[in-house]
Amino acid sequence: MNALPEELYNEIVLWLSRKDQVSFASMNILLSKILLKRVRRILIREEDQVKLYFSSQIFRDEIHSLIVDPSEQLKIEIFLDNPLTVEGVDNMTCKELSTTAEILLQYLIIWKIDLKGLALQSSGFAPFIVDEAILEIAHWMNSIPSLKEFYISSYDFTDFPVISNLESLTFNNCPSVHPDELNIPAYSNLRVLKFYYCESIDDVSCLDRIHELHISRCHQIQDISCLNHNHKIVIDNCDSIVDYSSCFRHSKVIEVTCFARKKVCFDFSKLLEVRELVVAGRRTAFNTTKFIFPPCKTLRRVVVSGFDIPFTIPADHQIRSIVIAGCASFNSLSNFGSISSISLMNLKIDSLEGLGMGNHVVHIRSCPLIRDFTPLKHCDKVIIRDCQGFEDISQVRGVKELTLSPVNINNIPEDLEGVTHLLLRKVPDDLDRIVIPNSL
Secondary structure, three states: OOOHHHHHHHHHHOOOOOHHHHHOOOOHHHHHHHHHHHHHOEOOHHOOOOOOHHHHHHHHHHHOOOOOOOHHHHEEOOOOOOOOOOOOOOOOOOOHHHOOOOOOOOEEOOOOEEOOOOEOOOOOOOOEOOOHHHHHHHHHHHHHOOOOEEEEEOOOOOOOOOOOOOOOOEEEOOOOHHHHHOOOOOOOOOOOOEEEEOOOOOOOHHHHHOOOOEEOOOOOOOOOOOOOOEEEEEEEEEOOOOOOOOOOOOOOOEEOOOOOOOOEEEEOOOOOOOOEEEEEEEHHHHHEEEEEEOOOOOEEEEEHHHHHHHOOOOOOOOOOOOEEEEEOOOOOOOOOOOEEEEEEEEEOOHHHHHHHOOEEEEEEEEOOOOOHHHHHHHOHHHHEEEOOOOOOOHHHHOOOOOEEOOOOOOOOOOOOOOOOOOOOOOOOHHHHHHOOOOOO
16 A cells, blocks of 8 residues: 555545545555645634634644645634634735635634624624625625635525625525525525525425525425425425425435424335435334335435335335334335345344345344344345344354344353454453454
8 A cells, every 4th residue: 555656545535435534544654644634624613713813824824734725624613602803914804814825714604703894793593684784795705716605594684695606505593584585596606505494484496406405494395396406405304394205306315304293205206316315204103104215226325214114115226225224114125135235223124034145235233033144144244233133153154244243241142253343332241251263
């Protein structure tokens, strides 16, 4: 690994998650020196550090020396329960400072802020911002091309101006925001739009072609049949939405969380292009009338949790990864034989019949009724955690990577040969009785 060129290391990093990037960069000293500066993330949110950043060139240089690209690796959050006043900024406005010092703010969280002589004072919940104040903020933000993301919280307003350079816009607890008044087409660069706790929203017809749309706890929305072309769409606990049978037809990534105590229809039979489907319910039968998997062959990743209603996956599918968790009525692994990665958690299934040679990674956790684990014998990697019925290692002998975590220390099989990872919550008093296998 040490012989690879730096460009290749940088290319590998692009394919890893944030957590894996740091792990990869920490493999050895050479990699750390090369990559940690590129994968490091810095958050400045303490008021004294924010002041220091804006007032001290030495401190800014020190921060910038730890990273490569401030626009991706530096985040400054300004939470102002007390108005922030910065002294010693060399008579530069925020705009000028952002240009000369290359301060690229990813987020500007506005509650109360002294901005170019403009003070936005908060008095109680959901303060009202006059149109002139909003226009001043928008004018300042439009003058900073590097400012791509904007988050506004707990403000009420009658009009919200277009901030043309934004790529991500979030409204949190803004009581009077209406999507049809935002002039969405004028946001030529907008890709991500999020609404949290915006109780005034009842019509989302103008949001159909937003690339990534998040709607969370907006309880006045009922009809989402117009949302069919969002690449990614997240619906989180919008309790008045009870029918998912006529939406998301051309969406690629769909995430739905519904804990409502109403009858909800999860019929995804009309989906045409979905690749990832994540659905979470309340784990009670009364809130679900129907759960139908999408029939399209584009589906690759599935996560289903908390549904007490029987469901099956289509026979002719191309799913590569599936997680089934906390679904009390789920009882059959039919059509699971070709899925590469499978996770089964907190289920009442009593058989692994249906698994096949196409399964490579299988994780089974808290499934106490399973007794026969031999269908896993052909897998490359198997994780068995908190399963009372697992007592015989020979059932999975030959698995390349076998992780075992018993329910308790008295449930450890005497023969552990073949186990490569053994996870114990505590060391047993009679540790001598555990024979450490050569495979461990």
